[in-house]
Amino acid sequence: MTDQESERRARARAARDLAWTAAALVAIDPHGVGGIHLRARPGPELDAWTRSLAEALGERSLRRMPPHIDAGRLTGELDLVASLREGRRIVRTGLLTDADRGVVIVPMAERLEREAGAILAEALDTRRVLPRLPGLAYAPADVAAVLIDESRDDEAGLPDIVQERMGCLVVLEPVGYSAPPPPVIDPGRVEVARRLVREVETDESDIETFVVAAARLGIASLRAPIHALRIARVHRAWRAAGDMDVSTPLRIEGDDLAVAAALSLLPRATVAPAPPDAADDAPQPPPPPPPSGSDDDGGDDLDELKGPTGPLAEQVVEAAEAHLPEGLVTRFAEAHARGTGRKGAKLRQLMHGHRVGARRGDPRRGGRVDLPATLRAAAPWQRSRRERAGADVAASAPVVHVRPSDLHVQERVRRTATATVFVVDASGSQALNRLAEVKGAVELFLGESYVRRDQVALVVFRDRGAELVVPPTRSLVRVRRLLRGMAGGGGTPLAAGLQEAWKVALRLEASEASPRIVLLSDGRPNVGIDGAGGRKRAREDALDMARRIAATGIPSLVLDSSARGERFASELAEALHGTVAHLPRPDAQGLRRALDLFGADAP
Amino acid sequence: MKRALEIVAVDQGVGGVLIFGHRGTGKSTAVRALPALLPDIEVMEGCLYGCAPDGRGGRCDACRAGDTGPGTARAGVPVVDLPLGATEDRVVGTLDLERALTEGVRAFEPGLLAQAHRGFLYVDEVNLLEDHLVDLLLDVAASGENVVEREGLSVRHPARFVLVGSGNPEEGELRPQLLDRFGLSVEVTTPGDLETRMEVLRRRDAYDRDPEDFAKRWASADGRIRASIRRARARLGDVEVPDSVLETASRLCLALGTDGLRGELTLIRAARALAALDGDDVVADHHIVAVAPSALRHRLRRDPLDDTGSGARVGRAIEELAANDPPAA
Numbered sequence: 001m002t003d004q005e006s007e008r009r010a011r012a013r014a015a016r017d018l019a020w021t022a023a024a025l026v027a028i029d030p031h032g033v034g035g036i037h038l039r040a041r042p043g044p045e046l047d048a049w050t051r052s053l054a055e056a057l058g059e060r061s062l063r064r065m066p067p068h069i070d071a072g073r074l075t076g077e078l079d080l081v082a083s084l085r086e087g088r089r090i091v092r093t094g095l096l097t098d099a100d101r102g103v104v105i106v107p108m109a110e111r112l113e114r115e116a117g118a119i120l121a122e123a124l125d126t127r128r129v130l131p132r133l134p135g136l137a138y139a140p141a142d143v144a145a146v147l148i149d150e151s152r153d154d155e156a157g158l159p160d161i162v163q164e165r166m167g168c169l170v171v172l173e174p175v176g177y178s179a180p181p182p183p184v185i186d187p188g189r190v191e192v193a194r195r196l197v198r199e200v201e202t203d204e205s206d207i208e209t210f211v212v213a214a215a216r217l218g219i220a221s222l223r224a225p226i227h228a229l230r231i232a233r234v235h236r237a238w239r240a241a242g243d244m245d246v247s248t249p250l251r252i253e254g255d256d257l258a259v260a261a262a263l264s265l266l267p268r269a270t271v272a273p274a275p276p277d278a279a280d281d282a283p284q285p286p287p288p289p290p291p292s293g294s295d296d297d298g299g300d301d302l303d304e305l306k307g308p309t310g311p312l313a314e315q316v317v318e319a320a321e322a323h324l325p326e327g328l329v330t331r332f333a334e335a336h337a338r339g340t341g342r343k344g345a346k347l348r349q350l351m352h353g354h355r356v357g358a359r360r361g362d363p364r365r366g367g368r369v370d371l372p373a374t375l376r377a378a379a380p381w382q383r384s385r386r387e388r389a390g391a392d393v394a395a396s397a398p399v400v401h402v403r404p405s406d407l408h409v410q411e412r413v414r415r416t417a418t419a420t421v422f423v424v425d426a427s428g429s430q431a432l433n434r435l436a437e438v439k440g441a442v443e444l445f446l447g448e449s450y451v452r453r454d455q456v457a458l459v460v461f462r463d464r465g466a467e468l469v470v471p472p473t474r475s476l477v478r479v480r481r482l483l484r485g486m487a488g489g490g491g492t493p494l495a496a497g498l499q500e501a502w503k504v505a506l507r508l509e510a511s512e513a514s515p516r517i518v519l520l521s522d523g524r525p526n527v528g529i530d531g532a533g534g535r536k537r538a539r540e541d542a543l544d545m546a547r548r549i550a551a552t553g554i555p556s557l558v559l560d561s562s563a564r565g566e567r568f569a570s571e572l573a574e575a576l577h578g579t580v581a582h583l584p585r586p587d588a589q590g591l592r593r594a595l596d597l598f599g600a601d602a603p
Numbered sequence: 604m605k606r607a608l609e610i611v612a613v614d615q616g617v618g619g620v621l622i623f624g625h626r627g628t629g630k631s632t633a634v635r636a637l638p639a640l641l642p643d644i645e646v647m648e649g650c651l652y653g654c655a656p657d658g659r660g661g662r663c664d665a666c667r668a669g670d671t672g673p674g675t676a677r678a679g680v681p682v683v684d685l686p687l688g689a690t691e692d693r694v695v696g697t698l699d700l701e702r703a704l705t706e707g708v709r710a711f712e713p714g715l716l717a718q719a720h721r722g723f724l725y726v727d728e729v730n731l732l733e734d735h736l737v738d739l740l741l742d743v744a745a746s747g748e749n750v751v752e753r754e755g756l757s758v759r760h761p762a763r764f765v766l767v768g769s770g771n772p773e774e775g776e777l778r779p780q781l782l783d784r785f786g787l788s789v790e791v792t793t794p795g796d797l798e799t800r801m802e803v804l805r806r807r808d809a810y811d812r813d814p815e816d817f818a819k820r821w822a823s824a825d826g827r828i829r830a831s832i833r834r835a836r837a838r839l840g841d842v843e844v845p846d847s848v849l850e851t852a853s854r855l856c857l858a859l860g861t862d863g864l865r866g867e868l869t870l871i872r873a874a875r876a877l878a879a880l881d882g883d884d885v886v887a888d889h890h891i892v893a894v895a896p897s898a899l900r901h902r903l904r905r906d907p908l909d910d911t912g913s914g915a916r917v918g919r920a921i922e923e924l925a926a927n928d929p930p931a932a
Contacts, residue, residue: 011681032811036636071689071693075759113686114686114687114731115689115835116688117687117729118684118686118687118728119684119686121631121727122684122686124637125631125635130684130718132693160728161728162627164626164627197812198812202812204801204805207804208801210804211797211800211801211804212797215800216799220625220626220627220628221625221626221627221628221793222627222628222629222793222794222800222803222804223626223627224627225800225804226803226804228806228809229807229808230808231805233811376698379698379709405869483651557784565744571724577635588753
């Protein structure tokens with residue numbers, strides 16, 4: 001085994017142990033820790049982890065919450081069958097109330113429905129839920145959530161609304177068969193730690209450490225340092241319970257700070273921490289006094305806080321990194337900066353096919369029976385049907401008379417919003433001033449399309465490759481910010497641009513949007529798919545990619561921005577099974593007219 | 604944000620509040636703190652909708668028929684969460700299945716709108732809510748009455764509430780038509796200075812360690828806010844709005860080119876509520892200036908190529924107005 005390999009394994013084991021620590025902490029103080037966002041695949045590690053958590057919780061409950069659970073089941077609802085049998089109102093408590101003081105575990109949490117996510121978030125904030133039955137008061141729901149996120153890197157992750165509220169973010173990776181078994185969580189120790197949490201004292205410097213460390217990592221949300229502080233205290237209590245060290249007062253120590261930062265701060269980083277040598281270059285003086293009164297309205301601009309990097313915060317971040325697999329922090333930071341995953345979750349859930357109602361129909365001819373709607377249809381006739389059925393039936397326990405004509409099936413729609421993927425040539429041949437026009441046109445186009453709730457994405461290719469500059473979004477604010485950083489110049493890797501756009505389009509299709517690709521170029525590729533120069537290869541690669549896109553049936557449009565029209569643009573459109581238009585000045589009006597070429601389905 | 608919530612707490616007529624800001628800036632926390640800060644309300648005993656004994660805000664059918672009361676009870680101001688993805692049935696109410704099946708009667712099962720009567724309806728991520736639901740909410744909020752005509756039911760009940768929507772503009776935007784129907788809009792940013800951020804953590808930590816003690820320490824501050832809102836409500840009817848202030852408001856709206864009169868009306872009502880909160884008897888220009896950004900910023904025409912924040916544009920218009928014609932106050 002190479003040194004590198006053994007280093008990797010040691011890191012993976014450290015990460016695994018951290019996941020077990022997180023389980024212990026959430027068992028000690030479910031509400032305080034908030035929950036765990038666990039990135040893991042189903043497998044023996046995950047099974048073992050879940051078992052350990054259940055053991056650690058002892059008497060307290062651990063409930064599974066399916067990601068598609070409905071609001072009634074989650075918060076409490078009328079037990080229809082029992083109510084009918086008994087002839088009186090019988091309420092079934094919700095899953096969150098059943099799990100009160102314990103933990104709910106959500107497998108495949110990346111599929112969590114929006115409504116369920118919102119209800120869970122409310123419970124995490126307020127420790128109670130409002131049952132879906134009028135006249136009922138709030139029911140207790142003091143829970144923590146373990147969200148098992150099985151999404152791949154390029155897929156949408158957890159809904160923001162719950163992800164934000166998770167105290168710990170943990171990755172569980174396979175550690176190999178030869179690895180020593182995971183640590184054991186002793187429920188007795190958990191019990192002792194629960195009593196000790198309140199004894200842990202918080203120092204002013206602990207607070208400062210987390211605030212500064214969060215700022216250094218580019219985390220704007222205040223929830224993260226709040227969670228970190230809480231986790232550090234719980235961790236201190238956990239250690240004290242292990243050492244049987246009950247000498248009060250308990251103070252938070254370096255190890256607690258590092259574990260808390262590894263669980264709740266580093267994984268949220270939007271800026272990768274500077275390498276240690278950079279910190280050595282400029283030894284920082286102790287934090288200067290806080291900035292004077294004038295409150296900078298600079299939004300999420302945390303620059304002011306990046307200056308006073310407390311040496312302690314540096315050390316904590318460094319120590320925390322040792323707990324995580326190599327490269328993980330950078331990966332997280334990049335993902336956050338790109339905005340993939342979390343933002344994508346929104347989009348996917350918006351587009352999800354969802355129930356819109358019920359219609360009369362026979363479930364045997366397709367469709368799922370909608371029980372409430374069927375009963376609703378039958379309800380008004382009960383008295384007359386009972387009378388018709390005879391006194392003997394009416395006298396017995398309430399029976400519902402349902403006729404075939406009452407049957408309703410669920411009606412679902414797939415809302416397919418149009419998603420336009422712009423592929424823009426930012427090479428040297430495409431004059432730079434054009435690029436500015438294109439930016440303006442895309443902004444204007446989006447300004448109009450947000451009324452229609454359409455999405456826009458923007459892929460830019462230049463020099464050696466392509467880049468997704470604007471991931472699918474409907475937000476003007478976001479586009480404007482992303483476009484600002486867009487540069488031009490270099491070669492024309494058309495094939496790479498098409499490939500990137502295709503990937504985006506396929507992802508959009510998987511999330512039930514209807515993608516279409518708009519290519520804006522002067523049609524003079526000179527860089528191949530592999531980044532190598534050469535006009536002939538570049539053209540072949542582009543055509544090849546175009547044919548592959550055509551094979552998946554994604555509609556496309558080629559806008560030829562060359563001064564006099566380029567024959568290759570037509571060839572490309574043909575290969576794409578798309579349309580071509582000559583658009584020497586890509587302004588907003590021209591773009592809009594050109595988009596009409598998509599036909600009747602165009603907005 | 605706090606000011607805006609206080610203003611609508613004083614005068615519900617100002618309309619809904621839209622809170623835009625990134626995650627972790629305390630949007631949900633502030634809204635969820637409302638019940639503790641607002642004076643309790645009197646409700647008719649046994650009323651499903653929590654109608655007021657003096658009939659203010661409308662009465663439901665049961666109260667009109669005298670089926671409720673005569674006793675009254677005290678209740679906290681409802682702050683109801685409307686989760687994304689909730690069905691229309693759930694929001695407006697629907698046929699009461701239980702009673703329909705067991706008793707064979709056609710009864711109405713009230714929805715979230717009924718629960719929010721005389722309080723607040725909170726929608727986190729309002730920008731992601733289905734459009735037709737947002738339409739419905741704003742419509743009911745404006746009329747103060749929920750009219751249900753479905754499944755053979757014909758029910759109307761009072762539903763006066765303040766709609767509070769929050770969201771992150773980076774995750775999608777609201778249609779301009781909807782924006783305009785919110786009374787006030789505020790943008791919250793995360794505090795940028797170390798000391799404020801540390802203070803947030805300090806207080807949170809104090810709460811975690813001893814919730815009862817924490818509540819005790821802040822009880823008097825909460826009480827002061829509650830008292831100031833109660834006083835402002837009592838004073839509201841007597842606050843005068845002089846013509847000169849009306850003129851300032853119109854000129855400001857004209858200068859900004861806001862469409863419709865809604866902006867102007869909201870501006871004046873909000874300024875009046877603010878004056879009441881401040882303990883003033885007359886609305887002055889400075890009240891208008893104070894509320895103008897929240898009352899108007901979301902009503903500006905959009906210019907995708909203008910990067911200036913809309914709040915800044917309102918500020919600029921105010922300055923220009925002051926330069927041209929120094930206000931009397």
